[in-house]
Amino acid sequence: MTTEQCVAFLQKKSTTNGDSVFSHLSQLIQFLVATKPDSAVDLLELSLLLKQTRFIPEEGPKVPRSWKFHAKEKFVKHHPDRKPPPLESEEQNGDEEETKEENDPAYSAENYLYDSIFFEAVGMGLGRAENYQVVLAMRQLASTKMVLKMRFFGKFFGIKSNYYVFETTSKPVPPEEAAKLPSYGVEAIPKENGIGPNAHTYWVCSRPGAEFYRLPDVTPLQIKTARQIKKFLTGDLKAEVSAFPVFPGLEENYLRAQIARISATTELAIKGFYKGGAGGGNLEKSEEYAPLGFAELKTLENWVHKNQYLNLQGRTTLYVPEKKEEEGEEGGGEEKEEKPPSPEETEVIPERLTSVDTDAELMEGWKQWSFITSSTHKNLKHQVIGLRSILWPGAFTVVTPTGFSNVYIGWGRKLRHYVPPLPPPVMKEFEGLGPERRDLPPIPKPPEPVKVEGEGEEAPPAE
Template identity: 50%
Template sequence: MEALTTERALAYLQTRSTTNGDSVLTHLTHLIQTIVDSRPQNAIDVLETSLLLKQTRLIVDEGPSLPRLWKEKNAADVKMFIELFSSPTKAWVDSEVVDEQADTEESSSNDCKIDNLLSDSTCFEAVGVGLGHTEIYFIVLTLKQLGGIKGVSTARFFGKFFGTSSNYYVFETKITEDAQEETTDAEGEKNEKKHSWGRPHETIPPEKGGGANANVYWVCSKPGEKLYRLPDVTPLQIKIARSLKKFLTGNLNGEVSAYPPFPGVEENFLRAQIARISAATLVAPKGLFKVPEAEDEEEPASEIVRDDEWVSPTPAELGTLEAWVHKNPYINLQGRCSLYIPEKDAEEGQEADEEVEEDQKESLPTAEEQESIPERLASIDNDSNISWGLKPWSVTFSSSVPALKHQIVCVRSFLWPGAYAIATPSGFSNIYVGWGLKNVAYVPPAPPPVLKEYETNLVESTELPPLPIPEEPQAGEQEEGQAEDEQAEEEEDAD
């Protein structure tokens, strides 16, 4: 065997292992350094030290060439992802909900306002909130593709919902009235046929294009995968979701196994949680929005507009809860933003209108009608405390130095852990990163009342029940029976 030179011997000792990436030379160097630092009494007995060092030493991997988010994907999926985002005319969404745009002129003419998430993520990072740079970058690319869909006027990243098996990335958009009319009817029929089983009777109609359904939400399990449009939420789904405390699984078509029974599948439960979180945690600086004067005093304006004369306050002024207001309307006990009162028809036999009015006066108002609804753009300082006396909001700063020039003010929700809002030079930005659970004590709902027993007296009967009447065989069965009887007689004669 040829003798090794010094260079070849060093090259051999520097050969990395295929299991952990370590080499003999590196291991011996760390072993000698450990022995010199610890100075054991019997330095010759280094076998145990060598094994312990091999098991506990941290070996830094160089990392994959692709981002970790796409490490599990194969080369074909990564190539498809790059080609898709390089083409501005393609929309990567569920083909069952929205068709892909093929017309270049039509897609390029779509004027969609997209939030500057890259700039906002830097502000969120200053207060220790948000996602990683790689994840934010892919989310921005997804927003770009979402803005190319026909009918989408605004798009923003709502947040990330954690699940037991998979996560949800939620995007909030506004749809123009023309596109809303085209897709609402078809989508409603599809969802009703798909998830109509086991649904309780809904007496309160949902809000179409307003209230809890003013925005359209899209979800995907990873940025870059197909986006799925969530259906509109119903008041019954919001009411039952308030009495549930359940983790999401990541399967949109999964069953929501809970009591009371939820009217829908997980996509409906996720949509109900989004509506609740959006109504409770979407806050803005005071004075940024205003309620326009309504022409009819009985029907005040439901939409708010941005005040062009608004001037961004200083961080010290934004450091109080009085400087922040709720942007979205309040969801009442009915599960709607506007109270729904059904029309009461006169009963048969009531001829006079006076009798009908007296009957309506005698009927007591319901809890929904007695509920006090907060005004639009109400201050978050007026929110009720959590059950154990904790304030539902807190204000934090990016630095404890008060004289810092560029200070970031962040408002954090304790009622919905994971909801944050920051003040930006152009206004504000909201994000939610959490499990979709409310920070309240879970109180299991009471079971339904026990049914009443049979009211009449039970008398023991000594009579036997009547014998069942045998069914008459049909014509075909009767012929088969006769043939079997004749065959049995022939076999007996043969014997």
Template identity: 45%
Template sequence: MPGVKENQLQEAVAFLQKTGSTGGNSVYEHLTKVVWKILQERPADAVDLLETSYLAKQTNFEAKQPTAPLLTQEQVEKSYSKAAAKLFGNPDVPTDSETGEPVESEAANEYECENVMGDAAMFDAVGAGLGRTEMYGIMLAVKQLGETPALGVATVRFFGKVLGTHADYYVFETTLKEPVEEEEEALGPNDVPMEKGSGSNGYVYFVCNQLGGPLSRLPSVKPTHIKKARQLKKFVTGKLDAPVSAYPPFPGTEAHFLRAQIARIAATTVLCPVGYFNAGEEGALEKAEEFTPQPAAEMGSAASWSHRYPHLKKQGRCALFVKEAEEGAEEKEPTEEESEAGPEALSTLDKDAEVAGGEGWSPVFSSSNQNVKFQVAGVRSNLWPGALAVTSGAAFSNIYVGWGIKNAPFVPMPPPPVATEYDQALVESKDLPVRPEPEAPPAEDAEAADE
């Protein structure tokens, strides 16, 4: 080390060799083991492993197996340091393993998204959202998701954050340039097919537990998932492959349950200012050519907001499905689910049902002084706590941050009926049955016996 005398270097080494913990290890021994471990395995992310070397200190490098790695692959992928480095660092340039030369990568995918940091400022003004720091990481995650060529994303919107018992889900709402290939459904005679590319499956959702971590695409939602989810009141764990332990049994894993909850929340709480969209043919929304924002004082009213997404009906679909009668069979009257008449497109919030005897939406403002310029106003859902819609001028945005629990009375489903008792005639008896009479032998056998 230049500029350091030999006696100073010896004193520094001696200081590092002093016992520095109750376990009897010194800083010198700990750093030696960390460097030796890195030299043995030569990982590509050596800096990340060095930053997480405190894990090695906790185990003293005394693994039961001498060849055990410092961290398992799953731990490395889920570590915050690696996710943050991937999110905030420069993208890795792929190289040829034989020549070591950089390989030309695919061009970044072109996509559209909302102004994430502008939305963060509006949420922050009303005291909601996730804060500027976390929203900056979300902005980078949106960029990462949208630019990935393999995903083929056309639009990206940050839906929100669903809290879990073990980990949380960051949810991103997207549309894809190519439709998702769906597997053929095995439907029973009374099953309802799911919507493809519209209605409850009009958007594709990606989730991750850490910003910058691996993204997972949620499966398409089926009507049976939505109908079963409405009968449950359950927290998510943060593990997509976890079973949903509940009664009545849920037909799928937590990934299907989370997707059903997102569909329910989105259909109820994603809003737009009145007049921003016009309902086109077949319920499609078209942006109005001329839109005049209302004063901020009026945007705290439920009558100033409309539902942007179609209503999710009891059938588990946005568009009703009525099974066609077979040829020659009599037409049956539609059931209650098949004849449900939902609200019209872009219905206003003042038509929503009450929640716990009160209004379904509460107003929020960035300031109690209505004369403040650049006022941010909006409404907060009382049915799905954590859902919020805000606007400032012509800009508006929606977000959900909550546990995925609906604010409604929960009545558990009753258990199935008890099996009926056996008929009294089938009860076991000690009486012996009547002995049957012996059968008479055939005539030929009888003549042979006489001879």
């Protein structure tokens, strides 16, 4: 027998008094150490004395069954709209049904509490107590909102309060509720609905257990403007974003724009884990995927971007407005010169699931990603490995036994020095109609005499 088996055998409790050999010997040794007798070996009756003096609680008086039935009848009489307590057999069946419901919930969520162990191993995360609170908040969100899939996106630090962000795939929003969502005018470039930066719905709360708030969809103009400003979050979703250029929205829209940028840039996957996703389609787990070794995972070639890139327009697909035919063009007039293509039209966007090794360097020899491990010793057999984004401080990806996990914990700011935007171009001066004249203006003509109504004669001039 092994040591664990021996300890388990000694811990078996007696059917008479509920005691075990392990606990009895522990009390015996504790008593000898406390009293310190001269000849402890000769005190053979000490074991029997401990057994006789041990306190064993007695069972209280049992309630007669007739009293139980009387209480049930009284309950049904005073509360006819409620069902009576179930019988013992019904309770067992109910427990089985509850177990089935727990094993097969109406929503699916990542096991963040399990993944947090590996984040903690590489020195990242929120802490065990806060991780447990986040998991409870996920259950609260699933029970109160129409959520199909969910994962913890991350935590954004603010000046007055923080934001806990949860990424969900929600059920379709009814048209009545969609009309209540705030909007900020009509933009020249429309937003993408259900794909790209708006493929998921994001919920935020100031702390685990607080009320959840649904962030509105992000627009291309908000993403383009967020790229030009650097702001700290205040913690108030309805606060104004004081910046230049003027941001089209409140802090909730700015937070949503930063989430879209971070999600498109920092969410990674292991190469070969997914397949598909062309043209904005859904990703599917590859059946041919085989876990990679530690040496293979420590190369950037084996890591890919999970989400689509955002182009200069703030979209994943290029939007080309329809050309309006001007009047007079049908008459066969002269052809107008074609405008040169804009930078947005000539931009080359990398495809989905592109290796992170092809990302542009921040500086010469300075990659956007760095590896983090659970230990600096190279000869350890088991280690945890992950990646850290240098471009977006706070974005981490870690390898887990089931695949990988992404999280963001930071201030929502990009690692770029602030460059004030240039002022708008100076307006051109007014061009005169002719050459400059230096002679005096002409003398005005004398006023004409005023006629009096009803008389044929002219009125005399006023003195």
